[in-house]
Amino acid sequence: MTLSSLCALNAAEKPRSYAGTNSTLLRRTLRMDRVRLAEEVVRRLSERYKQSLVERVGKGVPYRVFVATILSQRTRDEVTERVAERFLRRWGDVKALAAADVSEVQNAIKEVGLAPAKARYLVSAARIILQRFNSQIPKTEEELLSLPGVGQKTAGCVLVYAYGQAAIPVDTHVHRIANLLGLVKTKTPEQTRRQLQALLPRHLWLPVNRIFVLFGREICRQRKPACQSCPLADICPSAGGKETAPKQPERSAKKASTGG
Ligand code: SF4
Structure with missing residues (x-):
């Protein structure tokens, strides 16, 4: 299976080729596809963004x-x-x-x-x-x-x-990009953190914050993502702006003052 078909899979959620598969197996297969997509994303962006x-x-x-x-x-x-x-x-x-x-x-x-x-x-x-x-x-x-x-x-x-402990700090960049790539489908950064931690093997946790924050500032920007020069364009289901980024979540009252 190619990476582009993985992305189509993520976008469609119910691929025709899986028709007739029982639902537990289908969920497991879709999860594995997202893990492989995440591994490729981390590999490509880690080469580009080495230090926050x-x-x-x-x-x-x-x-x-x-x-x-x-x-x-x-x-x-x-x-x-x-x-x-x-x-x-x-x-x-x-x-x-x-x-x-x-x-x-x-x-x-x-x-x-x-x-x-x-x-x-x-x-x-x-x-x-x-x-x-x-x-x-x-x-x-x-x-x-x-x-x-x-x-x-x-x-x-x-x-x-x-x-150097495994954790996935999620800010607005991580939240937005994880949704655009189809790794998660969430409304808030906290939901994104939980879904990413459930999805990704722990060895992928450490670089996620660094690479998505830097990538979100340089290329996959909130306004006008630069899809034409994006190193993930061939594996991103949102390339070209067909998908929209998740809405900015309401901030919780407790940590709203610094963004916590
Ligand atoms: S292709 Fe566009 S939407 Fe997808 S990650 Fe790259 S810049 Fe973001």
Whole structure:
């Protein structure tokens, strides 16, 4: 079976060649086809996108990754990088940040989006990490989610980029592209995260956030995806704009202020 037929399969959902197959076998076969499509997508995009902003700024150091992830939300990469490097020179570890004045932090990060909320969250999270986690950035999703301003996406980024743990942080790019490629059929990023984690073998989880975020900014953009120059055009059921991207989901009240 060719990849283009896999895509047609994903788009049609009920291929004629499977008529008469029992429903359990059909579901299993469709799932396997999506896994093979995902493997090809990850292979192609991994060759093109080798490092994200959070990886570049974070350098695999958990505190740096945590700060870069929070600062990067709703902010252009070049601004995040400049502000994060300045921030990390001034507040180089959890202890220094825990002792910081919130208004000074807010002033230092005023170029990034949602600076007042991020300043509050960064300082209060640092104080909790100092007291409750012995100054170590937590290593579990549950502990990370207990910190102010940390939602599923931020927790996933810390697990992936600081600790190399298998997780799939899903932002609007990952949500949109996974739907356009027919890997999932969902209405919210959280549904996408659950479906991707159920679909993909764990060895594919780590690169998904990096490659889809960078791909979503460069080629498969929210407005005007560049299908004509897309390296996935031959395997994408939405190539040429026949399919529409999923609507932007409502943000949950809890993490709406930073996009969590
Ligand atoms: S072909 Fe178009 S819609 Fe499909 S992944 Fe590429 S840019 Fe996005």
